Amino acid sequence: MTDRARQNPMLGLSFAVAAASGNFQPDFSCAFTPGFNTIRIEQQTVTGEQVTFNPLVLFGSAQAVFFALFTANGVAASIIEERRQWTLQRMVVSPTPRIIILTGKLVATFLVVLLQLTFLFIGFTIIGSLLEGAIKSVWGNDFVAIAVLILATSAATAGVGMFTAAVGRTAEQANIIGSIVSMLMGILGGAFFTVSALGDFEWVTRLSIVRWGSEAFSRLAAGQNDIGLNLVFLALIGAALFIVSLVVFARRQDI
Numbered sequence: 001m002t003d004r005a006r007q008n009p010m011l012g013l014s015f016a017v018a019a020a021s022g023n024f025q026p027d028f029s030c031a032f033t034p035g036f037n038t039i040r041i042e043q044q045t046v047t048g049e050q051v052t053f054n055p056l057v058l059f060g061s062a063q064a065v066f067f068a069l070f071t072a073n074g075v076a077a078s079i080i081e082e083r084r085q086w087t088l089q090r091m092v093v094s095p096t097p098r099i100i101i102l103t104g105k106l107v108a109t110f111l112v113v114l115l116q117l118t119f120l121f122i123g124f125t126i127i128g129s130l131l132e133g134a135i136k137s138v139w140g141n142d143f144v145a146i147a148v149l150i151l152a153t154s155a156a157t158a159g160v161g162m163f164t165a166a167v168g169r170t171a172e173q174a175n176i177i178g179s180i181v182s183m184l185m186g187i188l189g190g191a192f193f194t195v196s197a198l199g200d201f202e203w204v205t206r207l208s209i210v211r212w213g214s215e216a217f218s219r220l221a222a223g224q225n226d227i228g229l230n231l232v233f234l235a236l237i238g239a240a241l242f243i244v245s246l247v248v249f250a251r252r253q254d255i
Helices: 002-007 009-021 055-084 087-092 098-132 143-167 171-189 195-207 209-221 228-251
Strands: none
Touching: 055 087, 055 098, 055 143, 055 171, 055 209, 087 098, 098 143, 098 228, 143 171, 143 209, 143 228, 171 195, 171 209, 195 209, 209 228
């Protein structure tokens, strides 16, 4: 505006008259002075509590789901060891249907992962309380939603473990496949770095149950209860992979 006033005499005259009368004061220094910048953004929960960055929430939940995948793969792969020791064949030739045998293995994997996740999150809560100096749940106060989310995450990881056990011909091969799947899901799920670092390829992270699980736990920690989509995806992926595992095991002639 100052440059235009210098080039245009009429505009400059109007500029001077307005400035002299006090109707217009062309002073924009406050826009570039940090002391005048009074606008700030504060994240708060629905109850008005201020939200601060907690690494236990962001990386702790992702690491918990990540290691749960390794546990699920190891427990589910034991079914191949049972085949090697002829324990599985004895159960198969019995009147017990295969679906019952595999469901039992799925339930065992689910319970082991459930206990692991429960103890991990209790441990994170204890550490967070010690850091805060008071007993405080780092995952929020909606304990019903937390319990349901842990159940859904355990079901999803158990499904992944059953799938890797089904496609592996040997226990060693199943463990290798399980480790690769776990590492990929951990990388895509934010177990090692924030998924926003992927930029335009962030949509790929939606293929990881680590992303869905850790995202839901982060929302609960922030006081948000809109985790329905996360729960549905975790439950569906667990059920779908178990069904695929049943089909694969049913068609295998080496059992």
